Amino acid sequence: MMATMADFGTRETPQWCPGCGDFNILTAVRAALAKTGKETHNTVVVSGIGCSGKTPHYIRTYGFESLHGRTLPVATGAKLSNRKLTVLAMGGDGDGYGIGLNHLMHTCRRNMDMTYIVHDNEIYGLTTGQASPTSMKGMKTKSTPHGLIELPIHPLALAITCDATFVARAYTGNIPHLTNIIAEGIQHKGFSLIDVLQVCPSWNRINTPDWFRTRIYDLQKEGHDSSDKTKAYEKALEDINSGYEKVPIGIFYKAQRPTYDDELPQLKDAELVNQDITKVDMSKTLAEFE
Ligand SMILES: Cc1ncc(C[n+]2csc(CCOP(=O)(O)OP(=O)(O)O)c2C)c(N)n1
Numbered sequence: 221m222m223a224t225m226a227d228f229g230t231r232e233t234p235q236w237c238p239g240c241g242d243f244n245i246l247t248a249v250r251a252a253l254a255k256t257g258k259e260t261h262n263t264v265v266v267s268g269i270g271c272s273g274k275t276p277h278y279i280r281t282y283g284f285e286s287l288h289g290r291t292l293p294v295a296t297g298a299k300l301s302n303r304k305l306t307v308l309a310m311g312g313d314g315d316g317y318g319i320g321l322n323h324l325m326h327t328c329r330r331n332m333d334m335t336y337i338v339h340d341n342e343i344y345g346l347t348t349g350q351a352s353p354t355s356m357k358g359m360k361t362k363s364t365p366h367g368l369i370e371l372p373i374h375p376l377a378l379a380i381t382c383d384a385t386f387v388a389r390a391y392t393g394n395i396p397h398l399t400n401i402i403a404e405g406i407q408h409k410g411f412s413l414i415d416v417l418q419v420c421p422s423w424n425r426i427n428t429p430d431w432f433r434t435r436i437y438d439l440q441k442e443g444h445d446s447s448d449k450t451k452a453y454e455k456a457l458e459d460i461n462s463g464y465e466k467v468p469i470g471i472f473y474k475a476q477r478p479t480y481d482d483e484l485p486q487l488k489d490a491e492l493v494n495q496d497i498t499k500v501d502m503s504k505t506l507a508e509f510e
């Protein structure tokens with residue numbers, strides 16, 4: 221019998237602030253796992269540290285709350301150990317675009333077959349409101365009391381230049397759209413980056429539901445061709461700080477190429493977890509250290 225959305229729930233009560241976008245991401249992930257016919261025991265959800273990092277506690281699959289910024293390396297390890305698993309990586313904008321940014325670039329170019337969902341609330345939530353790499357220029361936060369001087373990064377443009385094969389953005393205020401995008405990311409063979417614009421009612425008083433409501437538009441409704449890499453890159457650079465008034469959501473770019481685990485010779489015959497390591501001759505290697 222196929223697992224339902226309720227099967228992906230746990231008895232834990234989420235410890236997020238009332239109105240936090242994390243609730244909607246959690247709902248959408250559970251719905252997308254059910255929709256794509258995933259099984260609880262063949263799925264693993266890995267997170268970093270942050271409010272978003274608590275998500276694996278609330279999804280009934282295997283889970284791992286790792287270290288700040290190390291979501292993708294841990295998820296990569298899980299996938300390489302058992303490539304039959306469906307692997308979801310989840311974490312904040314600080315986690316993935318700040319301290320862990322280099323991992324994002326390398327995971328894109330490797331085309332690891334997994335789905336990375338970034339809870340992009342444009343702030344450090346858990347540590348109570350410092351500027352993140354996606355905070356808007358001029359934003360006053362605990363760490364930028366006179367207003368943020370730097371421009372934000374363009375994570376989707378970065379992923380496209382690093383040859384990611386599925387690059388998308390969604391918004392926590394539209395759960396059906398968010399669910400569909402996550403489901404498409406899960407079904408995509410290769411690395412999927414899904415940047416989820418998320419409200420943070422406690423620490424981001426700029427990017428509120430009203431702020432998003434007037435600015436968001438759906439690329440797919442505009443007839444965007446997600447196989448056009450140049451167009452996707454142009455769209456990924458559209459943001460308020462670059463003089464645009466609207467914020468695009470939807471699938472920016474989609475392509476097919478072999479995944480890292482497809483090409484890794486060590487995984488050709490069997491998953492690492494199913495290989496008999498007692499037959500591996502380590503004597504020559506160990507002799508080097510004698
Ligand atoms: C190595 C390390 N540096 C700093 C911290 C402190 N820290 C915990 S969460 C966090 C930022 C969280 O922001 P984000 O990743 O955007 O997640 P959110 O809480 O907004 O979901 C920081 C700096 C840490 N736990 N580990």
Ligand SMILES: [Mg+2]
Nearest residue numbers: 312313343345
């Ligand atoms: Mg954040």
